Amino acid sequence: MKKFRADLHVHTVLSPCADLDMSPDRIVGLAMERGIDILAITDHNSTAQCAMVKEQAQGTGLLVVNGCEVNSREEVHAICLFEDDYTSRKFQQFLDQYLPEIPNRPEYHGHQVLVNQKNEITRHLPNYLGSPLRIDIETIEQYTHQLNGLFIPAHIDRPINSLYSQLGYLPTNLKIDGMQLSKFADEQEIRNRYDIPADVSLITASDAHYTEDIGSAATSFYLYEPTFQEMRWALNRKNGRFVKIES
Ligand SMILES: [Zn+2]
Numbered sequence: 001m002k003k004f005r006a007d008l009h010v011h012t013v014l015s016p017c018a019d020l021d022m023s024p025d026r027i028v029g030l031a032m033e034r035g036i037d038i039l040a041i042t043d044h045n046s047t048a049q050c051a052m053v054k055e056q057a058q059g060t061g062l063l064v065v066n067g068c069e070v071n072s073r074e075e076v077h078a079i080c081l082f083e084d085d086y087t088s089r090k091f092q093q094f095l096d097q098y099l100p101e102i103p104n105r106p107e108y109h110g111h112q113v114l115v116n117q118k119n120e121i122t123r124h125l126p127n128y129l130g131s132p133l134r135i136d137i138e139t140i141e142q143y144t145h146q147l148n149g150l151f152i153p154a155h156i157d158r159p160i161n162s163l164y165s166q167l168g169y170l171p172t173n174l175k176i177d178g179m180q181l182s183k184f185a186d187e188q189e190i191r192n193r194y195d196i197p198a199d200v201s202l203i204t205a206s207d208a209h210y211t212e213d214i215g216s217a218a219t220s221f222y223l224y225e226p227t228f229q230e231m232r233w234a235l236n237r238k239n240g241r242f243v244k245i246e247s
């Protein structure tokens with residue numbers, strides 16, 4: 001078994017709040033420079049920039065996972081990860097149905113752009129991606145799992161936009177594959193604070209919006225091969241695989 005360092009919460013230029021330097025080529029280059037083996041792209045309510053980052057990583061050995069950071073009706077943020085382009089596209093269609101048609105105001109929220117390999121802007125997404133979706137967190141979880149994805153509530157220790165800040169508890173019927181702590185959080189302290197069941201895996205991630213943050217927090221995945229299926233096993237502690245927050 002080998003250790004693979006994963007940063008599973010990284011924004012790109014597409015997120016209105018992220019820096020315009022967060023282009024696919026810079027993200028891939030900096031992740032590799034900082035010893036990251038598995039990178040998930042998680043823009044707010046969109047998977048649209050994943051394909052370009054994946055393309056950029058081809059042949060480099062870096063595993064790029066398609067994902068997004070949803071913002072549910074309750075304003076809970078969660079990381080949803082998908083095994084392939086087909087399932088992340090299906091998820092995008094689902095998101096498109098529930099994203100409110102509130103135009104983005106770049107001067108206020110920032111730009112929401114898709115870029116190509118040459119870093120040329122190919123599209124501005126019109127509707128503000130930071131809005132809460134018109135759908136609840138449980139339905140999002142169920143659809144993620146229907147697509148064989150992974151569902152991980154984001155930065156659960158934060159005072160806003162976290163499962164505990166918005167709902168106050170972990171609903172018993174919410175099927176999670178783990179929970180993400182913010183970058184400097186202490187695992188044991190958080191487990192005690194929220195009484196997190198011992199069989200729930202915790203990860204950390206950078207939640208990078210700026211290039212300097214890429215890879216600044218990582219979780220070790222102990223796998224035989226860096227594949228999505230093995231990541232699923234590791235998060236759910238199956239077949240000897242497991243994850244460990246780097247100290
Ligand atoms: Zn968030």
Ligand SMILES: [Zn+2]
Nearest residue numbers: 009011069207
């Ligand atoms: Zn985020």
